[in-house]
Amino acid sequence: MNDDLKGFYRLVQGSRERVFAWAEQLPPQVYTAEHPEFAYGSLRNIQAHIADCYLNWVGVSGLGMAHEQIGLASDSLYDVAAMRDRFHQVDDVLSRALDSFSALDEPLEIQWREGTLPVTRRWLLLHPITHEFHHKGQLLALGRVLGHPYPPGPDTDLLLPSEV
Template sequence: MYTALLHQYQLVMSSREAVFNYLDTLKPEDLLKPVASFNNESIGSLMIHSADTYTSWLVNFARQESRPFYTADNYKDLASIRATFEQINLIVNDFLNHFKDVLDAPLTLPKKEGMELTLSPMQLFTHVITHEFHHKGQIMNMSRQLGYTPVDTDVIRF
């Protein structure tokens, strides 16, 4: 199963690279331009939100480490966003390696206000990659609203 998840994440990275290549065609200032219909978030801030989701669930929750979230400095330009996702790739590899023999084991951890949350490493991994794809669709929509024509960024591209 571990090998299959590594292959699956390679597909995620390939799709993400298609997003990066597309974003490289946008005017640099449009990466940071607030989009009203997306709560005045920018493409850059949404990319970093996706990175923070990996950190939150795979490091802070699953590993019970306290890693800080990314800041606006991490999305001031496309190069800084790419560098952030290089760190995320390391986080994912570490997470999958750490839990490779216990992907279905329940992790019961305190969440907030005395509540506990029980999730498996498989659920966490599935959540973070589907969360990224959800926001990838929003990013393509945001770029359309900024006057661009999005390209195909799916796992299977023609």
């Protein structure tokens, strides 16, 4: 049981919810609009990439799930509601990992490309979280470029502890 990491992930989920609430207010065509100068090209594709990173690092590498258990091509996620469902899957995988991972800092070798990568279970949990926040910046920048900036008000960084 990893209570500290569970609490931290709840803050991440709340912060993600703010971005989902913003994305739900966008015209649907904006969510899937392709912009060639941005990595992954669209708001939808950026969020799908974030979800895929969680599912691959934590689900496949950490929990030993088969790729078939996590599959869904990002182009099958047409709207924010479908993306929310995808992140419910992410939340389920993270919950399972947070309940089952022990010896968080014990060295672990995982398959990576043509070789192995030395990591720890803590790294498998934290890497996709930091990766999500990196891509969230790209997501919000793309929203501005598309003429739909994130509104003033609550920050998209971690929720305050009082907000959980």
